[in-house]
Amino acid sequence: xxxxxxxxxxxxxNDQLIGMSNTSLLSNTFSFHVQxxxxxxxxxxxxxxxxxSMKLSVLQGMVKFERNQYEASIHIGNxxxxxxxxxxYDPTKFHLYIHSVLNNGENIExxxxxxxxxxxxxxxxxxxxxxxxxxxxxNYSTSLEFLTTLLEDIRLSEKKIRDTNSHILFWDRQIKQGxxxxxxxxxxxxxxxxxxxxxxxxxxxxxxELMHETSSSSGSVDLYVIATNTNGGFIKxxxxxxxxxxxxxxxxxxxxxxxxxxxxxxxxxxxxVLSYKCEKFERPxxxxxxxxxxxTRLNQFSNISVEIFDLSIPLPPSSKKFVxx
Numbered sequence: 001x002x003x004x005x006x007x008x009x010x011x012x013x014n015d016q017l018i019g020m021s022n023t024s025l026l027s028n029t030f031s032f033h034v035q036x037x038x039x040x041x042x043x044x045x046x047x048x049x050x051x052x053s054m055k056l057s058v059l060q061g062m063v064k065f066e067r068n069q070y071e072a073s074i075h076i077g078n079x080x081x082x083x084x085x086x087x088x089y090d091p092t093k094f095h096l097y098i099h100s101v102l103n104n105g106e107n108i109e110x111x112x113x114x115x116x117x118x119x120x121x122x123x124x125x126x127x128x129x130x131x132x133x134x135x136x137x138x139n140y141s142t143s144l145e146f147l148t149t150l151l152e153d154i155r156l157s158e159k160k161i162r163d164t165n166s167h168i169l170f171w172d173r174q175i176k177q178g179x180x181x182x183x184x185x186x187x188x189x190x191x192x193x194x195x196x197x198x199x200x201x202x203x204x205x206x207x208x209e210l211m212h213e214t215s216s217s218s219g220s221v222d223l224y225v226i227a228t229n230t231n232g233g234f235i236k237x238x239x240x241x242x243x244x245x246x247x248x249x250x251x252x253x254x255x256x257x258x259x260x261x262x263x264x265x266x267x268x269x270x271x272x273v274l275s276y277k278c279e280k281f282e283r284p285x286x287x288x289x290x291x292x293x294x295x296t297r298l299n300q301f302s303n304i305s306v307e308i309f310d311l312s313i314p315l316p317p318s319s320k321k322f323v324x325x
Contacts, residue, residue: 009128013045028091028120028201037082044085051122056087065096068119072096072112079103091118091197092166118169118197123211126204138207139228143235143267146208146227150237151305153202154272158309160198169194170311171276185243185276185311192222192241195272195309199223221260222272236266244275244291244308245283253295257304269304271295278312 036044036058046055055066061080064073065087072094076083079102086097097111129135140146161167170191171183185191196212203210208227223239240257242249253271261269273295275288284291288308295306 009047009049009125011047012043014043027204028089028197035082035084047125049122049125052125056085063096063098065094067094067116070094070114070116072114074098074110074112076100076110077102077108090160090164091120091194091200092116092164092169118194120193120197120200120212121204123209126209130209135204136207139230140235141230143229146229146235147237147268147305149206150208150225151270151307153199153206154270154307154309156202157195157198161311162314166194166198167311167313170274171313183280183313185245185274185281188222188241188243188246188274191243191274191311195241196223221264224264224266235268236264237268237270238264238266239270239272241272241274244273244277244288249273249295250298253298253304253306254300258301261301261303267303269301271299271304271306272309273306274309274311276311279315280313 040058042057042059044056044058046057047053048055053066053068055064057064061078062073062075063083063085064071067089074096076098077100080100081103083098083100086095086099088095088097093113093115095111095113098109100108100110102108126135130137140149161170170186172186173183186194193212196210200210203225208225211224211226212222221238222241225237225239227235227237229235238257238260240252240260242252246252257269257271260266273291277283277288286294292306292308299306
C-alpha cells in the first residue's frame, strides 16, 4: 500500500483502488467504486493528521468508513463471493453502499447514510498537498479573471446546498417567546463555517487557497482567499458574511469590509449577504431585490461585489404550506 508522509500527516491507499489519487482523498465531495474479494482485509485508504482523519477499511467481514468522529459500518456476512463498495460524501453527510454477490448467485444491497456537522479539510493539509504538487495548480492572468472564478464558485456552493437539501444546517431550533422548536438562523460564524466547507472543493479544484476567520489589523475576516497570477504575484480577496436581516448590514458594507481589504492589502472584497427569508422567517421585511439594489447603491467601492446567498427553507412543490418535521 503506497504511503505518503509529511510531518504529522499520513496518506495511504490500497493498490486495488485503481484511478484513485491523493487528490481524491483531499476532497470534500467525492465518490468511488471498487470491487473487492471477500478475503480482503485491512485499510483501503486513510488520511490521518492531527486535525483530520478519514479511513475506509475491511476487517473481519465488516466494511467501515470513518471521517473524524463519524463512522458507518456494514457487515457483509460469511457466504459472500465478492462485493462492490460505493462511497460518496460531501461536507455534511456520507453514504456507504455495499452490493454483495453471494456464493449462490444472490445479490444483496446494503446502504448506510450518516449526517454530519459541516466538515472541511484543514488548511495545513491542503498546503502540504500543494507543496508536494498533489493538487492542481492554476495561475490567473488577471485579478478580474480570478474574481469571476471565485464568484462562480460561490454561486455553485449555493446550488450545492439547495441540491443536497442542506439548508437546514444553517438553521437552529430554539425556544423563542414561548414557542418550542422555533427555527431561527444560525449565528454568522457558524454559517461561515458551513459555507467554507461547501466552497472548499472549488478552491481545491481551481487552485486557490481558502482560509476561515483570518485575523487582520482591523479585525477578523470571515473568509480570506489567495490565488497566484501568471507573474508569480498574489491576488487577494476578503469575503465578509452578513445576514440580510442584520441591524448593521449597511455598516458591514461601508465600514467593515473596506477596513478588512485595507488591512490585508487585498485586491477585491465580496459582501456575501445571507438570506433566510421564507415562510418560517419573515425578515428582512423588505424584498430581497430591493435590498440588493439598496446595497448596490450604497457600495461606493469599485473593488467590492455584493452577492445574495439564499439559505431559505423552500416549500415542497406538492404543497403550498410547508410543515417542518
